[in-house]
Amino acid sequence: MKLKAAKNYLAALAVIAVLLFASDSLAFAQGDRSGSERQSSETATHAEALFQNALLLSNTEEYESARLQLQEAMGLWVGMREPGKAAQAALQMGDRSKQDKRYQDALNYYRLALDIKSLPGAVRANAWNAIALIYAELYLHDLAVHYFNQALDQARIINDLPAQTLALTGLADLYHQQGAMEKASVRITQALGLSKKGDTDPALLVLKGQISQEQGAVENAKDAFEEALAIYRNTSNVGGQVRVLCALSTLCLLVSQKQAALEYAEQAVELAEKQAKRAISLADHVNARELRWPAWLSRARAERVLGQKERALKSYLRAINHFKGIWWAVYITTEASAIALREESQATYREYIDLLMEQGQFKEAYELADEAKARTLLIFTGARRKKPLSEDVKQAATLSELSQSIIRLRLQLLAANLSREQQAKLQKELEENEYKVQEIRLQAEMEHYKERLVWSKPATAEQLQKQMARDQMTLAEFSLGQNRSYLWLFTRGEVYFEMLPGRKEIEQAIRSYLGVLAATPNHLHLEGDLAKARAQAESLFATLFGSLSQQIKPGQRLIVVPDGLLHFLPFEALVHNGHYLVEDHEISYNPSASMLGLWQDSESRVVNRDKLEILAVGDPALEPESKAPGGKTQAKGLSDLAQQMRAAQGLHLAPLPRTRDEIQYIASLFPADQRKVLLGWECTEEALKREPLRRYRRLHIASHSLIDEKSPLRSALVLTPGGEEDGLLEADEISRLDLDCDLVVVSACQTGRGQLLSGEGIIGLSRAFLYAGARSVVVSLWNVSDISTGQLMKNFYQNLTGGLSNAAALRQAKLQMLSSGKQTRHPHYWSSFVMVGKP
DSSP: OOHHHHHHHHHHHHHHHHHHHHHHHHHHHHHHHHHHHTOOHHHHHHHHHHHHHHHHHHHTTOHHHHHHHHHHHHHHHHHTTOHHHHHHHHHHHHHHHHHTTOHHHHHHHHHHHHTSTTOOHHHHHHHHHHHHHHHHHTTOHHHHHHHHHHHHHHHHHTTOHHHHHHHHHHHHHHHHHTTOHHHHHHHHHHHHHHSOTTOOOHHHHHHHHHHHHHTTOHHHHHHHHHHHHHHHHHTTOHHHHHHHHHHHHHHHHHTTOHHHHHHHHHHHHHHHHHHHHTOOSHHHHHHHHHHHHHHHHHHHHHHHHTTOHHHHHHHHHHHHHHHHHHHHHTGGGSHHHHHHHHHHHHHHHHHHHHHHHHTTOHHHHHHHHHHTSSHHHHHHHHHHHHSOOOOOHHHHHHHHHHHHHHHHHHHHHTOTTOOHHHHHHHHHHHHHHHHHHHHHHHHHHHHTGGGGOOOOOOOOHHHHHHHHHHHTEEEEEEEOOSSEEEEEEEETTEEEEEEEEOHHHHHHHHHHHHHHHHSOOOGGGHHHHHHHHHHHHHHHHHHHHGGGGGGOOTTOEEEEEOOGGGGGOOGGGOEETTEEHHHHOOEEEOSOTHHHHHHHHOOOSSOGGGOEEEEEEEEEOOOTTOBOGGGOBOOSSHHHHHHHHHHHTTOOOOOOHHHHHHHHHHHHTSOGGGEEEEEETTOBHHHHHHSOGGGEEEEEEESOEEOOSSSGGGOEEEOBOBTTBOSEEEHHHHTTSOOOBSEEEEESTTTTOEEEETTTEEEEHHHHHHHHTBSEEEEESSOOOHHHHHHHHHHHHHHHHTTOOHHHHHHHHHHHHHTSSSGGGSHHHHSSEEEEEOO
16 A cells, blocks of 8 residues: 555544544434434435445546545444444445456455444345465465354354355365365355255355365265356356366366366356456456356367377467466465465476477477476565665654564463453454464555566576576576476586486485485494495485486586475585585575576676675573572563563474574684674664665674464574564574675574475475575574584685685585595585675
C-alpha cells in the first residue's frame, strides 16, 4: 500500500470510530427513536450512490478514487447505525479486488469490514472466509487455516450453513495439499452433511474425487468429477469446467484410457481459449492464463503418452509460458507464494525436459532445467542488490512489541500451576500474536512487491560454455527425474550431457553415503572405516558422472548446481581416480547457473576504503544465572525471560568456550582497526543488528544453531539475549539484514540444512544470508566436533589472509586436515563445511 493509501485507510477507520462513538452517545442521551428520526433518506441515497460509483471506478482501475468513495459511503452508513451495510459494501469491494488479483487491496477491504463495531455474525464469518481464501490462494497455509477456523467457529454459533460449508471445504483442500488425508476426509464428510440434496458445492465434489483417486477408488473419483462437471455446466462456470476436465483427463491417464484423456484435455483447452478471447482487462488475461496453463498441460501429457511427441512439445511450451505469466503477475507478491507455485510446476518442467532430451534438443533441455531452479532466489536476491529493503519505523516498533509479548506468553505457558482454562487463554493469545507478526511481515512484503519485479535472464548454454572456458572452470548441473536423471557438464569450452538413473536410485545411494559421513568415526577402526567410505564415495561418483567422469580434469575449478538430495552432498568427499575430489578441484555450489551472472555483476555498495575486514561474533552467554563483566548480574527483563524460556523448554545449550578461542585467533589475523569482535555478553542479537553491517567484508558467527526443516524461517543462530531481543537470530530476520560482504561463515552445526524444496533448493540460513547481501556463505551439513571445526576455521582464515580466494582457502584448509595423518583425515571432519555462492 502506498503511503497516501495507508493514510486514507487509517483516516477512514478514525472517521468510522468517531461516527460510532457519536452515534452511541446520542442514542444514549436521546433514545433510539430520536436517533432514528434524524436519519435522512437523502443521506441513504447519497451513500448508495457513492458505493455504486466506487464499484464503477474499480472497473476502470481508478482504485484510489474507488477506495475514497467507498470509505465515505461506509462512514455515512455507520453514522446511520447500519454497520451491516457498510461492512457488506467493503466485502463486495474486496471481492472485486480479489477477482482482479489485487490481493493487498482485497485484504484491506475485508479488514475494514471487520473493524466495524457491532458487526453482524454472518458478515464477520464471511469476511474471515474471504481472508482465508486469499491466503489459501497465495499458499500461506497457516494463516488460511487460522481464518477458516475462525469463520467456522463463528458460523456454527449463528448456524450459518453456507459459511460453515465454505470454511470446511477450504480446510479440507488445505489438509489435502499438506498430505493430511484423514483430516481432509473428516472435513469433507462434515461439509457434505451440511449440504442439501442437489445443492452440493462442486468444489467439494472435485476435492472428494481427488482424494478418492489418490486412494485408488477410480470409479468413485470419476462419479464425483462428473457430478461436479454437470453442476459447473448448469451454472456456466467456465473455470470450474476446465478444472474438472483436467482432473478427468488425469484420471483417464491413470487407468490407461489415453484417447479419452486427450479428449477431455482438448475440451479444457477449447474452453480456456474461448475464455481468453473474451478477456478485456489485464486481470481477465491473468485469470484466463490460470485456466490455460493446466489445460495445455493436460493436453501435453495426453499427447505424449499417445506418442504425439512434436505436438506434446508445443503443448508443454504453451503450458510453461502461461505458468510464467501468472507467476510474474500474481505469485511474485510474496516469497512464500512464489516458491510454492514454482515447486508445484516442477513436475511439468521435468516432463518437458525429459521430452526435449528424447528429441535430441539437449541445449534447450539444459536451459529449461536451469530456468526451473532457484528463480525465486534469483529474482528476490537481484532485487535486493538493486535496492535494499526499506524499514517502516512504526511497523518495526509494532513487531518488536509483539515479539516481546510472545516471549512472555511462551514463558507463562511453561508455568506448572496453570489451570486448563488459563492455558487455553494464554495459548490463544500467543497464537493471535504470532499470526499478527506473520500478517505485518506479509503486509510489508506485499507493499514492496513491485520492487521485486526485476527481470533476470536465465543463462544460456552458449554463455556458460564461453564463461567456463574463459575462467577455466567446470560446471556440473544435475536434474533428477522420476525415471531418469541428467547431468550437463560445461568444461573447456564444450558442453556434454549424460543420462543417469532415476531420482530414487540416486538418492538412496546419497543417503547411504551421508550416513557414513555424518557418523563420528571410531578411531580404533579408522583404517577400515576409511576404506569403506572411500569405496562408497567412488561408487557414488561413478553413478553421478557416468561416462563423463573422464572429462573432469584435475586442476579445474568445479561449480556444482545440485538437485534434490544432492544439495546435502559434499562433492569434495567423492572419490575419482583414487583421489578425493577436493585433492584435484576447488569446489563451490550454486542453486542455479543463472546465479553466476548475479555474483559477477554484484558490486560493493560501500567504497572500498571505508570497508572493515571482519565482524566476528560468538561464544554467547547461555546460562540464565550468568554474570555480566565485572561480576555484576544482568538487569532483569526480556533477556532473563528469554534465558529462562530456553531452559524451561529443554534447550540446555552447552557453553562454547572453544568458539571464543576460534574467534579471538581469527580476529588476530586482521589489523586491530579493521576488525570488531563481539563475545559473551556483548554477543547480543541487538548489538549485531546495530552494527553498520554493510561496512564489513566478512562476517563470522560461531555459535549454536537451531534448524527447523518444517518451518525454515524459524531456523536460528543462538546469540546472547539482551535489550529488546530474545537472542535467537531467525532466518527471517537474517534475510532482512543489510549486508554487503564477500563472505559469511556460519561456524555451527547443520547450518547448511533446511527445508528442501523441488526447484528452489534449501530454504534456510544460507539462503537468508544470500538474500541479505552476502556473495558467498560457508555452512555445515552435519554436526562436527568444536575441536575439528575450530582447527578448520583457523586454517581457513590463515589461508585467506595469505592471499587465497574464499573457495581456494577453504579447499586448502580441508587438505591440511586430510594430510594431517590424524583421525581428522576422515571426511567426516573436513567435508562438512561447504561454500555456496560466488566461486
